[in-house]
Amino acid sequence: MASIAIKDIPQLYQKAMKLQSSGRLKEAHDIYNEIVDVRPQTAEAHYQIGRIAREVKDFKVATAALNKALQLKPGESVVLRELAETLGDAGDVDEAIRAFEELAKLRPRDEDAQLQLAMLHQRQGRFEESEKHFRKALRLSPGDGIVYRAWLQGKKVKKGEPIIREMLDAYKSPKVQGRLRANLCFAIAKAYEDTKENEKVFHFLNEGNGMMARAFPFDQKAFDTEFDESLRLQKAFSWRKEVPPLDNSEFAPILVTGLPRSGTTLTEQIIASHSMVEGSGEIGVLGKMCRRIMLDRNGQDWRKTLELRDTQYEAFPRLIEAEFRKRVSFDKLVTDKTISNFRYIGLIRELIPNARIIVVRRDPRDQLLSIYKNVFREGTHTYAYDFEALARYYRKFVDCIEFWREQMPDAFTEIAYEELVNDPEVQSRKLIAAAGLEWEDACLDFHKTKRDVKTLSIHQVRQPMYKSSARAWEKYADDLKPLTDALERYGVLDWHYKT
Structure with a gap:
């Protein structure tokens, strides 16, 4: 874009806002940047740059832009809230707390500020501190x-x-x-x-x-199409037998995956208690990049066949590492607990051969009951509120894991939740070895590890390992009969124990 005149800024700002609201984030971002280049004191443009960066999870850029907007408009509650939420998303909890405390002073009757402080x-x-804010x-x-x-x-x-x-x-x-x-x-x-x-x-x-x-109705047909098409493309792909050395061979993320409530948070917490590892929670970029490879150029339809160019093989590991580093700082090894990564085990191993992949599985009755007992972020995991949809989703998971077992059994390690809680030391040692690490006793004291935990397992990972969550379904056997009947119809009721 050619250099703009200051008088044109209001019109350009409105244009960028329309682009942003229609999802054309890069075009909007470019215009906002042009505005701040010409008129750096335009707080609104810095604010929108921050919002876009937060949406694409580039937290460093987002934080810098929002701080600049706040510097230009001190005490602006809308900017302060966005900054506080961004800091929370980035895992900078202490700074997020400070920002929400400032917001609470500006807006003493702001219920959401108190709720966010409680959850942080x-x-x-x-x-105990969180309880004070829940009460407020x-x-x-x-x-x-x-x-x-x-x-x-x-x-x-x-x-x-x-x-x-x-x-x-x-x-x-x-x-x-x-x-x-x-x-x-x-x-x-x-x-x-x-x-x-x-x-x-x-x-x-x-x-x-x-x-x-x-x-939040669940669209079973759309979900089945999306799931089945991505697996179809990977089933027809010719996987490499040998992998050449990588330029950034030191980048070896540890991926913990499985269905929600399978024990992935506990598993990650054990690994993240190791001195060589930074636990990052759900980074959420690998699946998006894998889908991008499998969709056509317009990003609308699935490709007929899946092919990878040499340039993609060369670029992918560096791109992924850069995306990880936008979201989390790490010196050595980093975990990614994105649960949907199990769908792309082959592509991930193909493109990041150094990745360690750990799949956590659990008795479906306990696992799906745990899902049914929880509320997820609005519009996500919409299958979670219906027994039939839950059983069908578990069937998809089984189909996926069975395919990867047949296609590339050495690409991942499976951890059974029940074995982990019943025999913690033996299974934790197996887990740490699967992550490519030497054993450290701190991994058994995972509940003492001070790190940010954002998931629904927020209380459990602060406690020593316990067995009560295994076979918890039995006390609700009558209530769960529609679920167990559905699992039996789909042929997966006993899959967990046969593997």
Whole structure:
């Protein structure tokens, strides 16, 4: 773009906003950059650069741009909130807390600021501090089921605690509807499970899941097409027998994958307790890049066949490393716990031969029950709220793993969750060896490792390993009969134990 005149900035800014809202982020980003080159004090353009960078998970650029916007407009709450959320996404929890505390001072009745502070402290294992902010959020928004559910995610409820009565009162209130009521149902179910009143759990679980399923319908046909097409392309691909040396051979990410609630967070935490490893959680770039290779140039349709050029083989490892480093700082080895990576084991191994891939599997009754008991980010994992869809999704997982076992059994290591919790030292040693590391005793004390944990397993990874989550489904056998029947129809009820 040619150099612009200052008088044209308002019109160009509006053009960039339209491009941004239509998803054409790079074009919008280029215009915002042109604006700040000509007029560096344009806070709005810095703010939008930050928002775009956050969306593509380039957290370093996002943080710098948002700090610049805030410097130009001190006390601007919209910018401050975006900065605080970006810092939280980037794993810079202490700075995120400071930013949200500043926002809370500017907006003392901002319930979301208190909720975010509560969850940030919770992520760090500071549960007493998080409870103070959950209480503040509830004072600002009484009966808010989203707050209760987030709070109980990191809290074990004891029988007779006042929080149970509070939630039941909120449940009876006609004011608590929609998302607030759905989340409240999940929170009450969690409380009853904690207090071992198991006969009351599924009344609330079924209501909460039903509401979520209606709010976010699962498109089974679209999901099947997307899943099946990506596997079809990989099944027809000619995998290399030998892999030439890489330019960046030191980049050897450790990928932990599997379905949600299979034990991937626990597995990553054990590995990340090693002195050579930086745990990063879900980076989420490998699957996107693999799909990009499998889609046509317009990114709309699946290719007829999958082919890779020499230039792609050469460029891919460096590109992936650069994408990782945008999201997390690491000196030695880094983990990526993106659960969908199991779908692309072949392509990942083909393009990053040094990657260590670990697949975690679990009894489907325990695993799918755990999914059914949780709420996911809106619009994601929409299969999670229906037993039939859950069983069908598990069947897809089995098909995928069976294919990779046949095609390239040496490309990945399987860890069974039940074996890990029943025999922690032996299985942890196996796990550390699979990650290509020498054993360190700190890996058995994973619950003492101080790192940011963003997942639904936020409470579990702060505790020593326990066995109670294995065969947890048995106490709900009658309630889970529609699920077990569906798993049996799909032929995967006992797959976990036959492998």
